[in-house]
Amino acid sequence: MKKHLSIFKLKPLSMLCFTFLILISSCKKEESDPNEQLQDGNSTVITDLAGDTQAAMGSATPGKEARPFYIFLFRLKDQKQIWIRNATDSAQWLKGKDWDLAFTGPYNSEVYVNDKKYRYNPGFEGNAESAVVMLEQQYDLVDQAPSDQVFDASTITKIGWASSASANGWFFYSLSTHIMQAIPNRTYAIRLPDGKYAKLQLINAYKGNPPSVTDLNWPAPYFTFKYYVQQNGSKNLKTK
Amino acid sequence: MNISKTATRVFKQLSVGLMLITFFASCKKDKPVATEKEPVTSTRSLDMVPYYKVQRVENLQVETDDSNPTAPKPEVLFSLDYKKMQPATYGKTSFWDISFSGLYNSFIGGNNGSNSDNAGYTGPGAGGITILAKSFEDLTDIPVASAFKTARALIGTDDMGEFGVGIGWYLYDFNGSIVGDGSYDKKHVAYALGNAFTLANGQKTQPRTIIVRTAKGDFAKIKMISCYKDVFTTDKMMRNTPHMFFTFEYVIVPAGSTKFEIK
Known part of the structure; x- marks a missing residue:
């Protein structure tokens, strides 16, 4: 409110300038910044977090080596990215509580939550x-974490490729175009190691968060995702 | 006394007979296709495979197109009871027990009439599917009913490999370096996990066994052996080996069993 009031107090010329500025910025928003729409004032929005961009599937290309993708870990509370490149890294990090998500597999596209019980979980x-x-709900509309019984009964081992519409993954993958496409209206509720509840939406693995990609050589993986952790321990996940 | 006792007995038998007739008649009405008697004991009609005997299916071929692998191919229905593929028009009958769909028809589901994401939806199928990290031989206990899932395309890639979707029947080796030596021929190979084998890192795989509740409510366990033509060992599975040709073994035990017995 204060801001608006001060605008009206300005002289006509500066008013005009302001109008222009608003026009320009609103144009920009529509044209090229899908990331702005992701902000809701409460969630943490991560844009273009680089995964292992040096690894190549198949054969090596300039600047890339043919080797499996290095895993990286991610800590929700301070957005720390932790790389696992060798046995020392593994020994230092994997079994600890200092990470929440592990981005694994081809293009770091398969995401595990930190869980000691599942054999193929990095933790x-x-x-x-x-x-x-x-x-199967839009992120903004998820106001409440499910009951603990639902978490306990969940058979989801990771958030990765969705082999069919009824699978639990976050993206479809075309073997003919080799392009990943995030599935809309899909949100993941997480019960974190410290018992807090969170929600997570994985939005894109391509640089710049383009709505759709047709070019196989579009820079990847660069992750855009958003999440919210309810700090008071309740199941309230309302962000908007 | 004697006469009235006999009369009662006759009446009782008659009424049971009547009930049975009514039962069959009503069944018939609901399912015009299913004219055969449902097995109520362990006797089976002659064209069905017997209970308790291991069956082997070799090179069950489904259509593939390597140049366009993600274009959906028709879902393939297979009857464990009759040990054969069934036409797609049998979708809403109990004449199939498992279906192959999704990418390369490599995802398996059961036949269930109550799940809208199932080719058997609105049909009589009472089936479902699950998978356990046990060998075919060691898996003897039939899981509780709630373990069986009813959608199509549930069991496929395993988390031991790339693009795993939980516990699955095959390991997908995208880079060719999980199982193979990273060479061109060993890339993009799908290894069935029914039999344990050794990975490139020296570790042995955990075997996998699929468990199916059939359309009619019996139980089957399945060992997946290969999806490559005439090839049953991992060393001979290559990217260009003709696929998808499913080879698997299974055994069926009657509804109500708690153990998989082989007799």
């Missing part, structure tokens, strides 16, 4: 327990 036999539930 297997470590110290953290988490659970994840897939909700």
Whole structure:
């Protein structure tokens, strides 16, 4: 309110300038910044977080080596990205509680929550327990974490490729075009190792968060995702 | 006394008979296709495979197109009871037990009439599917009913490989370096996990066994062996080996069983 009032107090010329500025910025918003729409004032929005861009599937191309993608870990509370490139990294990080998400597999596209119980989880036999539930609901509309029984009964082991519409993954993948496409209206509720509840939407693996990609050589993986952790321990996940 | 006892007995038998007739008649009305008697004991009609005997299916071929692998191919229905592929028009009958759909028809589901994401939807199928990290031989206990899931395309890629979707029947080796030596021929290979084998890192795989509740409510366990033509060992599975040719073994036990017995 204060801002608006001060605008009206300005002289006509500066008013005109302001109008222009508003016009320009609103144009920009529509044209090229899908990331702005992701902000809701409460969630953390991560844009273009680089995954292992040096690895190549198939054969090596200039600047890339043919090798499996290095895993990276991500800590929700301070957005720390932790790379696992060798046995020392593994020993230092994997079994600890200092990470919440692990981006694994081809193009770092398969995301695990930190969980010691599942054999193929990077945190297997470590110290953290988490659970994840897939909700077929738009992120903004998820106001409440599911019950603990629902978390306990969840059979989701990771958030990765959706082999069919009824699978739990966050993207479809075309083997003919080799392009990933995020599935709309899909949000993941997470029970974190410290018992707090969170929601997560994985939005894109391509640089700049383009709505759709047709070019196989579009820079990837660069992750855009948003999340919210309810700090007071309740199941309230309302962000908008 | 004697006469009235006999009369009662006759009447009782008659009424049971009547009930049975009514039962069959009503069944018939609901399912005009299913004219055969449903097995109520462990006797089976002659064209069905017997209970308790291991069956082997080799090179069950489904259509593929490597140049356009993600274009959806028709879902393929297979009857464990009759040990054969069934036409797609049988979708809403109990004459099939598992279906192959999704990418390369490599995702398997059961036949269930109550799940809208199932080719058997609105039909009589009472089936479902699950998978366990046990060998075919070691898996003897039939899981509880709630373990069986009813959608199509549930069991496929395993988390041991790339693009895993939980526990699955095959390991997908995109880079060719999980199982193979990273060479061109070993890239993009799908390894069935029914039999354990050794990975490139020296570790042995955990075997996988699929468990199916059939359309009619019996139970089957399935060992997936290969999706490559005439090839049943991992060393001979290559990117260009003709696929998809499913080879698997299974055994069916009657509804109500708690164990998989082989007799």
